[in-house]
Amino acid sequence: MIDLGRYATTVLMAYGVSIALIVGLVWQTVAANARARRALEEHDRHG
Template sequence: MMVELGRYAVPVLTAWGISAALIVGLIVQTLAAGARARRALEEVERRG
């Protein structure tokens, strides 16, 4: 069921879209940083 947003539809949906994109970006960045840290730790442990 879609809520009727009237004249506010564009700004509200744009804000939701930008928010969702930022959250997805933060999740991707966090996972990538975790993978880099894991690889760095494995390299240090392997050497040491």
């Protein structure tokens, strides 16, 4: 790993927060897609 010096904690925390936000956005997108699919299937069933 590269030497980040005295900023190592700050840089690693920034990476951690960024990864957590990206994972959260992906999860939210997948969940919204599933909800939309269920709603569309329900609409198709009941015309």
